[in-house]
Amino acid sequence: MLMFDAVVPVVAGAVAGAAAAGAAAAGAGGAGTAKFSVDPDQAQKMIDGLKQAVNKLVELQKQGLMLKQSGAPGPDPYSGYATLAMRQAAGDQPGGYVWANDAAQKALEQTIKNIEKALAEYRGTDEAAQAALKG
């Protein structure tokens, strides 16, 4: 089995508790990691799936900007207030959507790299073992 660290974008104490249950060690920048294992034959499938997830986040982030640029849903004052509230919820401040999407993207990217590294190491060890047996 391949062991790798999955990065979890932890927000605050409440979520940190949940992450700790998954045997996580708190990392820098509020992010945590959890140890996972995957069958080497399935690792590539997992990487592909996570990359698709990154693509989805990229797409959603883009749609978010387009909505922001397009502005208030209507000229009435209520729509205007709704836009202000949406802007806050959609913004880059901690807890806002742009921020959460960025954090999730970075966490997935690091997780993909960790699996790729584990897979490369596994293949390297495997080849070395085969060479040793042949020798």
Next chain:
Amino acid sequence: MTALLTVVLAIGVLAGCSDKTRGNANTTAPTTGEQTSTSQGSSSGLSIAKVASKPCDTLTAAQVAKLGTVAAGKAGTNVLGAECEWKGNDAIKNSTYSVTVTEDKDVEDMVANVKSSPIFQDKKSDGVRLITNDGSDGTLHCSTIVEVSKTDSVTVYVAVAADERPAKPACPEAEKVAKMVIENLRG
């Protein structure tokens, strides 16, 4: 004596008035000047007529090749109008680019909606107004609005892939692509 005082006061008041009037005239003048320069900016010499229904024609094949390893342009629509997207082949290694053509939507309104973004630059390049902005710190993504006229615009959005981030800051990249698009909107 009283009459003289009244006259002096009256002159003072009049002088004050005329000063004020002049002051007002002075403060109004630059505003008018700015408006004139903005309206000059909107006559950018560009036209989106050719690409309004064919957003993938905003970039030539040679220009797309410069973007890196991306899939063929995929046309679609979003809230701002007709869009073409060139998706990076690998989510970690290759950046994704998107160009949206917007017709009949006030550019100034759109600029006002993104004005509060952490990254916001409003400048001119070769007589064309470019508004670059990002809702975050400009490392993962950034976008540039090209003002074609008061109500026509093109929005370039770039999402920089993890491996390309050290070499491709998102906002200069979005402006670079915006300038490529401008080349195709002239004439």
